[in-house]
Amino acid sequence: MQILTPQVFWAQRHGEIFLRVELSDASDVDISLQGHNTLQFRAQGHGAKGDNQYEFSLEFLEPVKPEIHQKSTQRQVDIRIRKQDERWWERLTLREKKPLFLAPDFDRWLDESDAEMELQAKEKINKISVESRVRKDPYVGLKKGYLFMYNLVQFLGFSWIFVNMTVRLFILGQDSFYDTFHTTADMMYFCQMMAVLEVANPLLGLVKTGFFPAMIQVAGRNVILFVVFGCLDEMQNKAVxxxxxYLWSSIEIFRYPFYMLACIGTDWxxxxxxxxxxxxxxxxLGVVAEAVAVxxxxPIFDETRLFSVPLPSAxxxxxxxxxxxxxxxxxxFLGLFINFRHLYKQRQRRYRSRKRKVH
Incomplete structure (x- = not known):
């Protein structure tokens, strides 16, 4: 029996390739992918030369995914293949010269701009569909207002600490190291007591950040501030x-305005x-400084016996x-590892999402 090549029509979208093989009453259909970009087709059916064994091979311009979706009807074989990377191809095959059996499928054919508009329309429809299924929160404005004001107050508090310490450093030099606690402790107390809300916010569903990382940071800082510095007069005059x-405030003067602007949908x-x-x-560096303070x-806690636990005389x-x-x-240091890993994953997710928006 003579082996022939069927007529094949093709079209594409940003993420998919569509092939229509003109072969009626197809049987024994065998479609496989060789390597990452070569499609092999073989089937028995009625084509341009009557009932015969028909086959063809296509080497695509770029790699495709291994899953092949095919549907045989009485008139044709439809094949759908997903591209490895979602982008527009300038042509279907690796070779610039188009095979004689291959032609555009004008029923499905779109140019790149039309396909982009179709994609945007689908995304808009999907977004509207999702939004229609999600119940709107009647208190969303109140929640955003609360988060905006919280982040604004914390930003102003830590900015005051940072500017105060920076100015004193320029004026007094190293002498400013030894009276930091007496000049900024009240504001730091206020900011760190306010920071307890960062542990409550995830529990109340006001923010999507994790409860555990927030608790590690807030609890750790409060131990240093209220126990190590606040309860020991001898520690309050130390350069540490x-x-x-300074390290705490250097981080927060950028973190809080970022979240503050996020509340109003602004990205700088x-x-x-x-x-x-x-x-x-x-x-x-902040954790290392805290460790030095601890x-x-x-020896001060050993000498003063402050917070010591009484034991039986024996x-x-x-x-x-x-x-x-x-x-x-x-x-x-265990908390440093956990939080560093959490923050690094946040950073990766942020920049992956930004890249997707750009492309």
Whole structure:
């Protein structure tokens, strides 16, 4: 039996290829993909030369996905293949010269601009369909207003701390290291007490960020501020306070305005880059500064017996709080690993979504 080539018509979209094989009453249809971009077709059916074995091979311009969807009808064989990368091809085959058996499928044919409009129309319809199924939150305006004001207040608070410390550093030099706590502690107390809301916001469904990473950061900072610095007068005059406060405020003066603008749907590219990039060096440095503060406080807690736990006389007088802080040091660096991983994934997701919007 003579082997012949059927007439094949083709069309494309940004993500798909459509092939229509003019072969009626097709049987024993065998369609396979060789490598990443070569389609092999073989079938028995009635074509231009009557009942025969028909076959053809197409080497596509770019790689395609291995899943092939085909449907045989009484008149033809329809084939649909997804492109590996969703973009418009200038032609179907790798070779510039088109095979003689291949022709455009004018029933499906669109040029690139028409296909783009069709894609946008589908996306718009899907978006409207999804939005129609999602129940609108009647309090969304109130929630956004609350989040905007919260982030604004925190931005102003940390900005005051950052500017105050920077000005004093330029005027007093290293002398400003030793009175940082007495000049900025009240504002830092206020900001860190407000930060407790960042743990509550995910639980109330006001933000999509995780509860656990927020709790690690807020609890860790509050231990340093209220316990190590706030309860030990000897720690309040140490230079490490300057570095801890300066690193904290350096991160927050970019983080809070980013979230503040996000509440009103505004994206400032420079601020976005600073928010998702500056933390990479500053966050680990902040944890190291906190660890130094904890280490410097250990002998003070041993000497003052502050927060020590009384023990029975057979076991000794008391259990020093410094042992708790030593355990906290281990947890601090474990928290650094967890939060760093979480923030890095946030950064990757952010820039992947931006790339998709650009393309």
């Amino acid at each position: 306070v300057f570095f801890v406060f 590219k420079l601020l976005t880059w600073l928010r998702y990039s500056l933390w990479i060096p500053l966050y680990p 280490i410097q406080s250990l 076991l000794g007088h008391s259990l020093s709080f410094s042992y708790t802080l030593q355990l906290y040091l281990v947890l601090m």
